[in-house]
Amino acid sequence: MTNGVDVRTAAAEFDRSAVADAASAAEDERKQVLSQFPLEDWAELPLERYALGQAAPPGAGPTYCRLMEFGTPHLGSIKGGSAAKHIMYHHVSGEWRLAAPLRGMDPQDAWAELRGQFVRAFDALGSEDFEALDDLEVLRYGPTLVTKSLATYFPQHFLPIYAGEHLRRFNTLLGGSTQGDVPAWGSNRRLLELVRSRAEFEGWTRHEVMHFLYAHFDPRSKQRTVWKIAPGERGRLWEECRAEGVIRVGWDQLGDLGLYQSDTDLKQALDRNWPRRSGGSLTLARRLMAFRDLEDGDRIVANRGTDEVLAIGTVNGSYRFEADRPEFQHVVSVDWDLSHARKLSEPKQWRSTFAKVDPALFARLIAPQGASGVDVIRAPQTTPVALPxxxxxxxxxxxxxxxxxxxxxxxxxxxxxxxxxxxxxxxxxxxxxxxxxxxxxxxxxxxxxxxxxxxxxxxxxxxxxxxxxxxxxxxxxxxxxxxxxxxxxxxxxxxxxxxxxxxxxxxxxxxxxxxxxxxxxxxxxxxxxxxxxxxxx
Structure with a gap:
């Protein structure tokens, strides 16, 4: 499905009405950003209101970067990957991490330069001088955050799609050309022009276009990993997780996982806090990063021990770090389905908090249960199949x-x-x-x-x-x-x-x-x- 005919066919069959709720939620999120960070306030916006890793003043709500990455999923996701997307942020080590053009500068001076480029970008869009954006060198180091920011304040000029690779794929799909040196906001503008030039998208909203492209031509892998995640030792946090509609994990000493740039970065923190883990810390770091980067629609199996499924969940919100809790501060929102709770006929290799669930096993887990309501996962056929x-x-x-x-x-x-x-x-x-x-x-x-x-x-x-x-x-x-x-x-x-x-x-x-x-x-x-x-x- 990579030519115009297939796009037209898919567009004709796409149910645009199904996007209405998501589009309404996106508009609510956009109003939240405009209310907490009005465009006219950017010229004097303090660093502690912008950067990840900063403690916002009481009652001020999340910082701008946290709100854009974790608090506005319907506006288009920029969640996951490196925290370097924010151009500057306060690392859990206490250091300030700055993009290349800002390195060596005092954090307040670096923020003054970055904030000034944001203001110039907003001013340029206000006068529809799109070419001026490409001269703002510092903003090029955070293309996804910057493109989402521009699309939030000036939605008439952008689609809610921000990843450079996705934009290039969609541009090619619709018959456009791509250039590697074009920043994400430039690719976004080109894609919008292509959409507006095609008859099949006449009258479509930008959110309808975004949902259509990801529904039919998602550049991401179609095979999502299903994770088994234990809600505490022997499931001791299960009732709390079930009631709150969340899944929680420990390793609280690491602080906010959103501040880690890579799994190697997180591994170093694990080795500092738990030096005896040594060999297994990289694997754990990768799994914690996968937990942080869970997306809406991802599936989770909650377990107690090696032989009991407590529920199967669907992720419906972003990762957050609840520092005011005494324990298990890493949280993801989940819609739990208790109908799949059961005892397993055979124990699984589920002795750690995280484990990947084999797709075949997951298919059996979500299959309807038998009349007894107990375990319907059968052991392999005892009658051997005659092999060629x-x-x-x-x-x-x-x-x-x-x-x-x-x-x-x-x-x-x-x-x-x-x-x-x-x-x-x-x-x-x-x-x-x-x-x-x-x-x-x-x-x-x-x-x-x-x-x-x-x-x-x-x-x-x-x-x-x-x-x-x-x-x-x-x-x-x-x-x-x-x-x-x-x-x-x-x-x-x-x-x-x-x-x-x-x-x-x-x-x-x-x-x-x-x-x-x-x-x-x-x-x-x-x-x-x-x-x-x-x-x-």
Whole structure:
């Protein structure tokens, strides 16, 4: 669905009336911003009313940055990622973190410069001098916050879409061109012009356009992670969480998670407060960041111990830090569905606060319960499914050697056999004898889960794709290219396997002969044999 015909078809079928409530909520949020931060007050706005990490004066409400990131979700989300999007903020360490053009300046001087550029931007929009915005260098270091600010004060000139990557994707979708050096507000203006030029959007509001684009052409992954989150030890906070419509977690000494720039930043804080965690602190940091970045519509399973589901929830609000509570100060709003509460027939690997829920398990959890109202999650079929001879032969080889290479002329079914083995290992052997459509759907569901991954090697595939390497950081702000160390496919699969030692994980490599194996595997060549060539790992 990337050409004009498909956009027109989708637009004709889109229910614009379904957006009415969200658009009304967005307008209420916009009025809240205008009331607390009137445009005419910006010239004298104090730093403590702007920056994250500042204690607002009594009765003043949240700071501007907190309100824009966490308190106005219907205006368009800028939640998650680095706190550097705010250009300057007060870090939990007590330091001021400033964008590159402001570094070395006193915080008040830096704020005077940043505030002045905001005022110049607002003045330019008031006279519709859009080109003047591009000359404001400091604002380029916070494109999502700045674009949301401009759209809030001047909604007639912008759409409620702020991420640069999303804007580029939508511009291309509607037949426009993209340039990498154009700031987000420029891409937003171009997208608005494209929307206004298309007949299918005639009479649409900007929120209808935004909801339509994300509903049908969402640049984000369609496969959202479902998290299991324990409401306190043995669920001791469950009644409170249920009554308040929230999920709470501890680690209060970390302070506001919104002030951390990255998982590495958060890991350092974890190591300072809990030095004995060492090896597991990065994993915990990533999970706490995932908790902070939960979005409306994300699903959560609340558990007690390893064998009880208390409820299944749908996130309906942003993360917040409640510093006035004595404990469990990290909070996300959730709409709980108690109808899925049950005892599990088999304990799960749920000994930590956070755990990812396998999509197949989640599908069973939300399935209607049986007449008894007790556990309807069954153990795998006790009646064994008769496996095809070739599938069984590969399974036997995997048991002996841990790996199998399938070879033969093109078109002889190597990939089909490999995926058949994966289905059997994943407990989906019944799909082997199904029709092509059912088998294809089952394979797709399997590959969207956590236990089976598939990759196709090609001549340009490398170690950084397979194991780890430095890649462009799309969440980074400011001009220039920022690189970040990212896990490759195999590294990610190994991390999931390490977290679930009782489960089998499988990697299917298609077209392995087309890849440069020494370059892709690197030192992992040593580990391909089951005995690791008797070398320590």
């Amino acid at each position: 001879e070739d599938v069984q032969a590969v399974l036997d080889a995997l048991e002996r050697k841990g790996q199998v290479i399938l070879h033969g002329p093109p078109g002889t079914g190597k990939t089909r056999l490999a995926l058949g083995v994966a289905l059997a290992l994943d407990g989906r052997a019944e799909a082997l004898g199904a029709d092509a459509r059912h088998r294809g759907l089952t394979q797709a569901e399997m590959l969207h889960g956590d236990r089976v991954s598939m990759v196709t090697f090609h001549p340009s595939y490398g170690y950084e794709d397979f194991v780890e390497g430095f890649k462009p950081d799309l969440s980074a702000t400011g001009p220039g290219l920022t690189l970040a160390l990212a896990d490759g496919l195999f590294h990610s699969l190994c991390s999931r396997a390490a977290a679930h030692p009782d489960q089998t994980f499988l990697l299917v490599i298609d077209e392995i002969n087309r890849g440069d194996l020494p370059r892709i595997f690197g030192e992992l060549i040593t580990l391909l044999e089951l005995d690791k060539r008797n070398l320590p790992v």
